[in-house]
Amino acid sequence: MSKKIRCAVLGLGRLGYWHAENLSRRVKGADLTAVADPLEGRAEQVARELGVPKWFQNPDDVFEDPDIDAVAIVTPTTTHAEMIKKAAASRKHIFVEKPITHTVEEADEVIKAIRDHQVYCQVGFMRRFDPSYVEAKRRIDAGDIGKPIYFKGVTRDGIAPPPNFIQHSGGLFLDFSIHDYDAARFLLGAEVTSVTALGSVVHKQYVAEFNDVDQALTYLTFDSGAAADIEASRNANYGYDIRAEIIGTEGAIQIGNLQHHNLKVLTKKGCTHDIVPDFPSLFMDAYLLEMISFIDCLKNDQKPLVDEYDGKIALEIAVAATKSYREKTTIQLESVHSVSN
Amino acid sequence: MSKKIRCAVLGLGRLGYWHAENLSRRVKGADLTAVADPLEGRAEQVARELGVPKWFQNPDDVFEDPDIDAVAIVTPTTTHAEMIKKAAASRKHIFVEKPITHTVEEADEVIKAIRDHQVYCQVGFMRRFDPSYVEAKRRIDAGDIGKPIYFKGVTRDGIAPPPNFIQHSGGLFLDFSIHDYDAARFLLGAEVTSVTALGSVVHKQYVAEFNDVDQALTYLTFDSGAAADIEASRNANYGYDIRAEIIGTEGAIQIGNLQHHNLKVLTKKGCTHDIVPDFPSLFMDAYLLEMISFIDCLKNDQKPLVDEYDGKIALEIAVAATKSYREKTTIQLESVHSVSN
Amino acid sequence: MSKKIRCAVLGLGRLGYWHAENLSRRVKGADLTAVADPLEGRAEQVARELGVPKWFQNPDDVFEDPDIDAVAIVTPTTTHAEMIKKAAASRKHIFVEKPITHTVEEADEVIKAIRDHQVYCQVGFMRRFDPSYVEAKRRIDAGDIGKPIYFKGVTRDGIAPPPNFIQHSGGLFLDFSIHDYDAARFLLGAEVTSVTALGSVVHKQYVAEFNDVDQALTYLTFDSGAAADIEASRNANYGYDIRAEIIGTEGAIQIGNLQHHNLKVLTKKGCTHDIVPDFPSLFMDAYLLEMISFIDCLKNDQKPLVDEYDGKIALEIAVAATKSYREKTTIQLESVHSVSN
Amino acid sequence: MSKKIRCAVLGLGRLGYWHAENLSRRVKGADLTAVADPLEGRAEQVARELGVPKWFQNPDDVFEDPDIDAVAIVTPTTTHAEMIKKAAASRKHIFVEKPITHTVEEADEVIKAIRDHQVYCQVGFMRRFDPSYVEAKRRIDAGDIGKPIYFKGVTRDGIAPPPNFIQHSGGLFLDFSIHDYDAARFLLGAEVTSVTALGSVVHKQYVAEFNDVDQALTYLTFDSGAAADIEASRNANYGYDIRAEIIGTEGAIQIGNLQHHNLKVLTKKGCTHDIVPDFPSLFMDAYLLEMISFIDCLKNDQKPLVDEYDGKIALEIAVAATKSYREKTTIQLESVHSVSN
Missing domain, CATH: 3.30.360.10 (Dihydrodipicolinate Reductase; domain 2)
Incomplete structure (x- = not known):
């Protein structure tokens, strides 16, 4: 009935792949629209396997894509701050693996960005x-x-x-x-x-x-x-x-x-x-359940249960x-x- | 890579619905192509919910459909024998809930039909x-x-x-x-x-x-x-x-x-x-795993692990x-x- | 304060020995006065080890001893009926290992003897x-x-x-x-x-x-x-x-x-x-607890909790x-x- | 065969009573010869209940008694040092509840006394x-x-x-x-x-x-x-x-x-x-087992397993x-x- 949340996964290591698989197959309200990974060929490989229509080597291609509503950031921690800020600036909702950022100062910055651009953010405390x-x-x-x-x-x-x-x-x-x-x-x-x-x-x-x-x-x-x-x-x-x-x-x-x-x-x-x-x-079930909750919150325009302050x-x-x-x-x-x- | 197994579910009670949901969402090599239920409107309801392209009130429509490779029979036990024989006659592989048939005599009949038409049959002993x-x-x-x-x-x-x-x-x-x-x-x-x-x-x-x-x-x-x-x-x-x-x-x-x-x-x-x-x-996982195994067997042209003799x-x-x-x-x-x- | 129950153990196999040990060391209201075993020297050996004043090879010596109030019968099942009848006739209370007797007919006989002589009997269902x-x-x-x-x-x-x-x-x-x-x-x-x-x-x-x-x-x-x-x-x-x-x-x-x-x-x-x-x-504790209960019943002139009918x-x-x-x-x-x- | 260890228990609170009960009934090689407690009448009450021949209000009576081989000190911690030193001086072996003494300095003193008088000491770490x-x-x-x-x-x-x-x-x-x-x-x-x-x-x-x-x-x-x-x-x-x-x-x-x-x-x-x-x-069993081990060590002239250094x-x-x-x-x-x- 309602519109599906169009998602992209950034970073396709072991955990990123699971999130991609869950979003493409098991999370009812989500469409996995794009995947991105800096490793040559990795995004395409995953995209073909999971039937994802778009794949990129550069995450900026995701941020620039107006047909993406939310991103799951599963890149190295040191890149989290930049990824979150770009996602927020392009008005995409954010799921980010723990820890939210590399430093507390960065956390303050991304909190500000999230607030300024009025997007939602969930942190991957799957427990x-x-x-x-x-x-x-x-x-x-x-x-x-x-x-x-x-x-x-x-x-x-x-x-x-x-x-x-x-x-x-x-x-x-x-x-x-x-x-x-x-x-x-x-x-x-x-x-x-x-x-x-x-x-x-x-x-x-x-x-x-x-x-x-x-x-x-x-x-x-x-x-x-x-x-x-x-x-x-x-x-x-x-x-x-x-x-x-x-x-x-x-x-x-x-x-x-x-x-x-x-x-x-x-x-x-x-x-x-x-x-x-x-x-x-x-925790395989917990990884799925956190993503189901994230998508549900977005569909209902509600704050995620574990947010940037957490x-x-x-x-x-x-x-x-x-x-x-x-x-x-x-x-x-x-x-x-x-x-x- | 390989062709997906096009499936239909016959009977959409509680268990039939789960099989339909599993085949449509969680079994990689399967396409849920049709659902059927004698109850007015039930098949359509489930089809719309799960995004199944075809729905029928009469199971015969499934047997006549050349674009269906396999059926999951989740109808009352007294109808199993007829359903299996029709499925075999239309060269569709069969997943049937336990017990295989209502009587031992019927079991002998469906064994003969399955052998004659050279289809595969798996019985729902999910344990x-x-x-x-x-x-x-x-x-x-x-x-x-x-x-x-x-x-x-x-x-x-x-x-x-x-x-x-x-x-x-x-x-x-x-x-x-x-x-x-x-x-x-x-x-x-x-x-x-x-x-x-x-x-x-x-x-x-x-x-x-x-x-x-x-x-x-x-x-x-x-x-x-x-x-x-x-x-x-x-x-x-x-x-x-x-x-x-x-x-x-x-x-x-x-x-x-x-x-x-x-x-x-x-x-x-x-x-x-x-x-x-x-x-x-x-047993929710077991219901999924038996269906994954059934589809895998069909894809590999192998006898299912629990067959009509079992x-x-x-x-x-x-x-x-x-x-x-x-x-x-x-x-x-x-x-x-x-x-x- | 009250008089101790003077006990004898008949039969000093593994289980008989435990009962003797419990009666001599761990059951407050009991005095182990005699032990008997047909095996040459066994009764004396156990008596010396546990500090028991009397030992016999022939159980009749126990029945004839007026200073014994109760016997624990741990002899082979085929001898139970005879032992119980003799014990009853000599007005000694009885603890007997299961089964009470070898045959149901013998059980009826010992029930009669117990009733006639108004002694108490407990059967060794230690569970x-x-x-x-x-x-x-x-x-x-x-x-x-x-x-x-x-x-x-x-x-x-x-x-x-x-x-x-x-x-x-x-x-x-x-x-x-x-x-x-x-x-x-x-x-x-x-x-x-x-x-x-x-x-x-x-x-x-x-x-x-x-x-x-x-x-x-x-x-x-x-x-x-x-x-x-x-x-x-x-x-x-x-x-x-x-x-x-x-x-x-x-x-x-x-x-x-x-x-x-x-x-x-x-x-x-x-x-x-x-x-x-x-x-x-x-069940080591249960063997002790059943004997404590037996002695307590005798001291309070009460029927044991598992009797000859059981x-x-x-x-x-x-x-x-x-x-x-x-x-x-x-x-x-x-x-x-x-x-x- | 060998002589029993003649014991006294000093302090008949809950734990002291258990040690007395264990020594009198359940520890094979021990004879509970005396009990002492400063509370008027308490020692006599316990002595009568457990069949202990001697009872005292003053622990010094125990130390002066040449027919006692070992003492179990279950008095308040602040008195441990004095009790241990007196016991050592009167050449009695020592079981003492934890902690060994009130202060580390006292511990050094009692270690010296134990060494000087060549007695054995076990501390009540029953675990x-x-x-x-x-x-x-x-x-x-x-x-x-x-x-x-x-x-x-x-x-x-x-x-x-x-x-x-x-x-x-x-x-x-x-x-x-x-x-x-x-x-x-x-x-x-x-x-x-x-x-x-x-x-x-x-x-x-x-x-x-x-x-x-x-x-x-x-x-x-x-x-x-x-x-x-x-x-x-x-x-x-x-x-x-x-x-x-x-x-x-x-x-x-x-x-x-x-x-x-x-x-x-x-x-x-x-x-x-x-x-x-x-x-x-x-820990009821552990309290018994530690006392059995203590008496065994004394009988075999061996150092206890948990000593004053521990x-x-x-x-x-x-x-x-x-x-x-x-x-x-x-x-x-x-x-x-x-x-x-």
Whole structure:
């Protein structure tokens, strides 16, 4: 009935490809109109595979195309600010992968651009759309655990990325824990007031070269009086292990399940189930659901559920955590409240 | 690259609609070309919603259409035989919901028709495509539990269908346990030699009117020396509860998990997770995966993984179970082996 | 304050030794005064180890001893009737291992003897004292699952007993399923009206020599309208696997947990916990708790919680099951109700 | 055969009573010879109940009694140093509840006294005797998870102790986390090099009065290169929640299980199990097992498995944690290594 949202995906790496596939096949109200990737031939290859009518090597071709309503920015983080500003200037709505930008200053710039050009922006914190996080939020809001007072997050992966990935990852606090910073805000319904970050290199020595850690721990306090601890690890060689726990005054909620196949094998050696091996296995549905929500918001002319302010605040916490770790001090985050106004 | 399989769905009830939605949106190699339903306006409604070019009230229009390669038959069981024979006669490949036909005699007729017209047929035992059953089969075939010697199946639902559904359901052995009969053959890799069925009305008295039970138990023996017990129940008012267990000489495999959301709520009253409420919640992926497999087989000119013989054998076991229950005797199933030749 | 119950244990096999150890060390109101065993030197050995003042080779010495208030009979089943009758005649209270006697006729005789001499008798259905069964009963009685309508029991072991054990075991229905027959009566709060038993030799062929099975399935109906299915197996080579499930009109209860140590090991191969290896690991507490309850009843001059009638009824069901299996027919159990009067 | 160890228990509060009960009834090689408690009549009451021949109000009567081989000190922490020194001077072996003493200086004094008088001392870190911790240690030592690199501990209780308990508890780091400090050392097989502690009052405001917290988080680094995070909470109103996790280079181990009864109740509201309500429910066996081990060591003239050095080190970490929290700084623990020499 209503007009479909004409979309373009910028950046066709693994995640960009999924977004393209979801937009072309699984998101009802969307038309994937164009794809772009700087790598010679990559955009055409994806376009042919998914039946996308237009493909470009240069993202500017997307911004100049008046028949595109929204863009999904899945390019390297350092390019996010430029991409968002151009998209906003060409009056295209924006979906951008986390982190929203490389620096907090850039985040302020893109917030201004988004406001000036009156477009919508959603940041890719897909956990908020995962059915278990959605249900947790619903139960908390229903008062099932009383007032939420503590958040405990774990994000562990077992894959050792190559040194050059580590170098550009922004560090473990920014690369991993930012998801938990956002989830903690979302589930506690409160804003961070202080950040203390600790960390060590306990196994993967090569990350030390880049002043990074392979085990990170962040302690947050919130304006509601709540607190949080958030672990991130590159050392879970058994699989992909994501947990969130919210303690309330009347109970607690635990999110997280390592079991992959719905199957147990029992032998003399014990009872064994396999383990979720990687993030696509765990969050594939969440990636689809966040995109469905984004398109629904655009169709209904509504602000997306995770916007540029959420993007900036999570980034600000991650930057503070990195600083706290390096300077061995607690960082106060007073500016947070002003940003949302 | 290769031509897409042009499909039609016959019967647009709840399950027919899902198959239509999957074929139109999620099965890569398929084009949903037509839908048909005898209910005035239903086919058009679905066609418009899913963007299907043709819609019919009379299934014969589908069989006469030369631009359709395959049909999915989701009409009432009593019509299956006629539909399959017409589809075969018009050289269309067939996906048919379980049970394959209403009677074993009809099953023999459709097997002959399918053979005569050299079309492919897949029966809707979607559990075989559920990732946990696939993985169980893989583990068994890999020898992880030794030789499989016992199968234990549970199929419980909590919904009390209305009397007129019960009347036409064929009874609990046919309506529910047929899935486990097929799963037992699949996972044990063996053929049934005897069937003993027992049952009671323990709660829902109205099913007794139709000579049906609300608790059924089937005991099977197999030509490999293995045995099986299979419970079916309409009394699980807590949710939808499907389990399969295979005991081997070196271990065992358990399939089944009641947990719905990946979330636990802890309060003074205990630790609670919600329960899979109904069969769509549990098997939605399996319905998609069986259709993907069907289309893949057609594209590669290969026999589907669950064919008309599997359909007939499962039906034959279910008919024998019903007879065993009513006549209070064990039924030998010698004919089974001949049928597969 | 009050006088202790002076006890003797007859039969010092594995289970007899545990009862002796519990009575001497862990049951507050009991004094273990004597132990007896026909094996030369065994009674003395145990007496010295546990500090028991008297030991005998001949159980008659126990019956003749006026300073003994109660006996625990842990001798071979074929001797139970004689032991119980002698104990009753000498006015000693009786704890007897299951089954109460070798035959139903003997059970009637011992019931008469117990009544005539006005002693108390408890039968060793220790599951009734296991905290999970106690809690299940409490929850059912509290109405938490509505009216109980179905019981599902599983008793699996992985140990292959030697042929001469099988020969004297009474068969799998009597040796294993009798525990579930009692548990079903206990948890459903109803009496069995019919017994249908099925079975196969699926792996351990040598049991066939003794007309026994290694996989047994019993279907029971109850005077309350409820039904039950009960599996017994000697093929669980992964461990000791006991489960009970009670479906009610408003919910269900599941008893059973394979996990042994409270520990999970996660590696690339999956998440593994070890499995309860054998019945002592699972029921050691229940053996102690049943003895504590027995002594408490004696001290308070109260009838034990599982008495000689319970012993006879469970035996009667097991005998009927064995007959049903052998004669391939359903056995009606009308006599059950009269027995309890 | 060998002489029994004649024991006395000093302090008959809840825990002291359990130790007395265990020593009198369940620890094979022990004789409970005397009990002492300053509360008028308490010692006599317990002595009569447990059949203990001697009772005293003044602990000095125990130290002067030549017929006592060992004492279990379960008096207030502030008295530990005096009790241990007197026990050592009277050549009695010592079991002392954690923490070993009130201050690190006192710990040094009692270590000297123990050494000078050549007695044995065991500190009540009962988790080391809990079967799951023992099994975890065994699996780690067997190399099942490679080299251990991270420990994650959670100790949560839901009981709000009265203000005057909080006042004398030594704070949450000393009262709760000391168990995890010891467990981390035990399971990682390494010594702490730095302590950083953070905390908040997120719910139970009255603890702030005593400069205490109701949520505590400690980050430890170890001389092996490993690290640890340890949460303690008084806010788990759902039950008693103890977890330990050890990440190794080849896998991980998780200890902890909230489930109390081995029972699940399934209704329309979900699947629920009850939760371990308090520490006796979880660690009753561990309290017995630590005492069995203590007596075994004495009988075999062997050093106990958790000795006064372990006691001092755990205390030192807890004191450092409290200081770190209050001074908002990381504390280096260089002295630790020298102490064990």
